[in-house]
Amino acid sequence: MIDLEPTLKRIRALLAEDTEQSATYAALEARLALERVCYDRLQQHHDYISSAQLRKWQPAAVINTLIAEVDEHAAVTRTFSVSKGPAIPGGNPADEEYVTVGTEVGFNPKLVGELWNALSGLALHVKLPKKRGDHIPDYGDACAIRTKVEEVLTELERLSQTTMTFSGFGPEVSFTCSCGEKNKRRAGLLKEGHSTFCINPNCKASYRITKDNDEFTFESELTEVKCEKCNEVNSWPVRTFYSMKYDQTASFNCRSCGSKNLVRWRLMRRVRPDGGPTATP
Numbered sequence: 187m188i189d190l191e192p193t194l195k196r197i198r199a200l201l202a203e204d205t206e207q208s209a210t211y212a213a214l215e216a217r218l219a220l221e222r223v224c225y226d227r228l229q230q231h232h233d234y235i236s237s238a239q240l241r242k243w244q245p246a247a248v249i250n251t252l253i254a255e256v257d258e259h260a261a262v263t264r265t266f267s268v269s270k271g272p273a274i275p276g277g278n279p280a281d282e283e284y285v286t287v288g289t290e291v292g293f294n295p296k297l298v299g300e301l302w303n304a305l306s307g308l309a310l311h312v313k314l315p316k317k318r319g320d321h322i323p324d325y326g327d328a329c330a331i332r333t334k335v336e337e338v339l340t341e342l343e344r345l346s347q348t349t350m351t352f353s354g355f356g357p358e359v360s361f362t363c364s365c366g367e368k369n370k371r372r373a374g375l376l377k378e379g380h381s382t383f384c385i386n387p388n389c390k391a392s393y394r395i396t397k398d399n400d401e402f403t404f405e406s407e408l409t410e411v412k413c414e415k416c417n418e419v420n421s422w423p424v425r426t427f428y429s430m431k432y433d434q435t436a437s438f439n440c441r442s443c444g445s446k447n448l449v450r451w452r453l454m455r456r457v458r459p460d461g462g463p464t465a466t467p
C-alpha cells in the first residue's frame with residue numbers, strides 16, 4: 187500500500203510557492219498521485235485479475251473494472267473490526283464491543299476520472315492559438331489550476347486514510363493454470379460464457395467460464411491447426427494470435443513431425459449455424 191503523505195506535502199509546498207509554474211507542477215504531481223492511488227488498489231487485487239484483461243489504463247476505468255470483475259464494493263468505505271470477547275452462542279453481535287483493525291476508503295471512479303481529466307485540460311496543455319497574433323501563454327490560468335489542485339488534494343487526503351485493503355467478499359473459486367499459476371476469482375462476479383485470463387503476465391492462457399448448479403468449470407481456450415504434412419493437431423492458447431495483424435503470416439514447427447507450417451490471420455465468411463443464407467462481410 188502506498189504512503190500518499192510525501193506526495194501531499196510536495197503538492198502543498200508547490201501551491202504555497204504561489205506562481206504559475208508551481209501551480210502547474212502541483213497539477214502534474216496531483217494527476218500522477220491519482221494514477222498511483224488507483225493502480226495501487228489494482229495491485230492489491232492482482233491475484234484476481236490479469237492486467238491484460240484491463241481494457242483501459244485510465245485510473246477511473248481501472249477502478250470500474252475492479253468493481254465489475256473483482257470487488258463489487260470497492261466504491262464503498264469499509265472498516266474491519268473484531269470483537270473484544272469471544273462470540274457467545276445465541277448472543278446479539280450488535281451488543282459486543284469491537285476494536286477497529288483497519289479501514290479501506292471507497293473510490294468514486296466518476297469523481298477520480300473528472301478530476302484527472304480536469305487537471306490535464308487546465309494545466310498540462312498549452313492553449314491552442316485561434317488566429318495569427320494570438321498570444322501563446324507559457325502556462326494555463328494559475329487561479330483555475332490552483333482551485334482544481336485543491337479539490338484533488340481533498341480527495342487524495344480522504345483516500346490516504348486507508349489503512350488496510352480488502353480483496354472483496356463472498357465465496358472464492360480457484361484453478362491452477364497450465365503454467366502453474368494459481369488463479370483466484372470471486373464466485374459472485376463470474377459470468378457464464380465469459381473469458382478470464384491467467385494472472386501470470388508471461389502466460390497467454392485464457393479460460394471460458396461455465397457454471398453447472400454452483401460448480402464452476404474453467405475450460406482452456408485453444409486454437410487448433412492441423413499440420414500440413416502429418417495431420418497432427420497442434421494447439422495454442424487463442425491469445426497467442428491476438429497480436430497478429432490482418433493478413434500477417436506466422437509459422438510454427440509441428441510438434442509431431444517438425445515440419446514448418448504457415449498460418450495467416452484472414453477474414454472469413456461464416457456459414458450460419460441454422461444453415462440459412464450466409465452473411466457476407
Ligand SMILES: [Zn+2]
Nearest residue numbers: 363365384389
Ligand atoms: Zn498461466
Ligand SMILES: [Zn+2]
Nearest residue numbers: 413416440443
Ligand atoms: Zn506434422
